[in-house]
Amino acid sequence: MTTSTLQEKAVNSIVRHNMLATGDHVVVAVSGGPDSVALLHVLEGLHDRLSFTLSVAHLNHKLRGEPSEKDADFVIEYAASLGLPCVVESEDVGRFCEEQGISIETGAREMRYAFLERVASSDDAQKIATGHTADDQAETILMRLLRGSGAGGLAGIRPVRDGNVIRPLLDASRQEVLAYLDDQGLAYCIDETNAETHHLRNHVRRSLLPVLQQDYNPEIVQVLCRIGEVLRTESIYMDHETERAFASCVIVADTGQVKMDVRTGNSLPVALQRRLVRHMVHAAGGQIKELTFDHIERFREFVAQEKSGRLLNLPGGLIVERRRDQIIVCRGMPEPFDMAIYVPGVTDVPVAGCRLDVRIIAPEDAPDAPDDDCALFDADLIQLPIQVRSRRSGDRIAPNGMAGTKALKAVFKERNIPRVERDRVAVVVSATDILWVAGHRRSRIARVTLGTKRVLMITCLQGAPNHL
Incomplete structure (x- = not known):
């Protein structure tokens, strides 16, 4: 592919999703891998045209010993070659994940985004750019499908998250990124752990997607991305409708309790009821990720039944009480005072x-x-x-x-x-x-x-x- 093709894809994404404003400062997350190296190079070539400034951030996860140190050195040198400031920090991700009882992938993501937010705050940056590609999108949608996600999860990676995290290469394939790097003569680092298939993402990337491409549909990445785009826009609409429903029948009390009018809640379409349950759990301080489809359906059945005074337990220590005309969700029973x-x-x-x-x-x-x-x-x-x-x-x-x-x-x-x-x-x-x-x-x-x-x-x- 030509240099201008990847740049124009990035420009189209930036404009279509309103990713940047004139004068924005962007912190670019650079791991040293091909996607982030290409992202930084593309944005460096566009910053005059679109009137924004750049800096670089790299988090050493300390998971791979000497190779991790070499990646950090590579990013420092690469940023310096472009005349860009670079912030590098190290975190013991392995220990953090062990202490928190979470997977390496989840813990690394949490620590990485926390680091990027700190750098953005310190640099007075308006945006954080990550190098997610169309292949990452396809892999994410497949992973969430395998885990039984709903429409919101199957929307995949959002082009803009929380108003400040942007993904300018989300419409570009990994092959397009590699071709761009080859055309520009750009070096990049290889993370050998990407070949380890005991991680679900790596297994999907190296085993499932190739089979789907070869035996079922060579355009499977594009198909999955289109599905994600359709579900994303529909999810945005449904989020808006859920906010309206929440405002019409739910009250958040000063004690953190969430109260819903039963009659109004029961009159909503099933699709809105399910989303409203998630909204209420979040408002009550629960973790939406812990909610399964069965939890949501039990909640809906609980609301539909007329017997008052009953209790329902949800993950995260949440308790739901069915009153005659009201549902109350709260975070467990408080300690005596x-x-x-x-x-x-x-x-x-x-x-x-x-x-x-x-x-x-x-x-x-x-x-x-x-x-x-x-x-x-x-x-x-x-x-x-x-x-x-x-x-x-x-x-x-x-x-x-x-x-x-x-x-x-x-x-x-x-x-x-x-x-x-x-x-x-x-x-x-x-x-x-x-x-x-x-x-x-x-x-x-x-x-x-x-x-x-x-x-x-x-x-x-x-x-x-x-x-x-």
């Missing part, structure tokens, strides 16, 4: 998603009919200090206006507090006595009377500034 309350002052209660504002006021300044978020007590009858804590087994309250005591569990049922929220409710106590289930029920202890001289007023302000 117990803290002193400032008297007077404001106490943050992050787990409960609230703040307790305590004041000592004159009886004439107290509200005549306080709502559920405000409780009044005779300050001189309260034993200090007072605490705020989570519920405990056997808790009982002496409800205001009633004789005897009542189990907190019964209060929660009366107030229709979801099971997944009960461990987050702020319980205000003095010594062993429960004074107030904040926002729900106060006790008859230390009631304000005509003889009260000072009033202790506690107001529950929803929305803790630093909720967990």
Whole structure:
């Protein structure tokens, strides 16, 4: 292929996907392999024409000993030959993957992108360019198909990721890249581990794709890339529709809980329901990658069933509760909490998603009919200090206006507090006595009377500034 052909493919991708703006600074990820060497050379030839600047970044993964060091030296020399600044760092990827319990491919990718983001931030760069090609795209789509990915996963590698990671060579084949390097007389490094077929990508690259090309369709790479492009654009549309559905029937509470209106959720098309489940899990702090098709279908069936009060466990410690008209998703049950309350002052209660504002006021300044978020007590009858804590087994309250005591569990049922929220409710106590289930029920202890001289007023302000 001619030099201009690969450059023009890059230009077409840059323009079509709006990858660059005038004046952008681009950090180019260069491993030393053929794809990244070609990418840097192509971009260096285009930077005047498209008005952007370049720098180079290389991460030594320390996985191959001396060859890894030689790759780093090669990249430094190559960047210097083009007059470009170069940042090189080393990370022990193997140890990181062992500590995290993840594959080398996953860990290397995580550390590489974290490194590139650090370099981009340090260089005030607007974009990060990687050397992914059409062959990488085809391999990724095949791998995800083998793993059972949905339409979003089968869209493959996006030309632009997160607004700042760009792939200008995504429409060019590996053969076109190699022909360009040969035509330009450019040297590059060979990673011998690419021949090891125990990695799925290498096996797909060296075994599956060649068989598909030879025995089924010589244009299989282009076919897979077209499928990815179709699914990518359709996925973008579906993402937009999912955002609209999320906004119409889902609320994210201050405590991190995600709540969905059951009727609206059940009325959505199945395709949107499945995407909405993933959206809700992400909003609740779960890992979408841990969700399987079966998890999503169980979630949908759980929503469709009318019995309330039931719980469903999802990967990552997420719990789902089915209420009569609502679905609640949250990250497990919180650890028990117990803290002193400032008297007077404001106490943050992050787990409960609230703040307790305590004041000592004159009886004439107290509200005549306080709502559920405000409780009044005779300050001189309260034993200090007072605490705020989570519920405990056997808790009982002496409800205001009633004789005897009542189990907190019964209060929660009366107030229709979801099971997944009960461990987050702020319980205000003095010594062993429960004074107030904040926002729900106060006790008859230390009631304000005509003889009260000072009033202790506690107001529950929803929305803790630093909720967990």
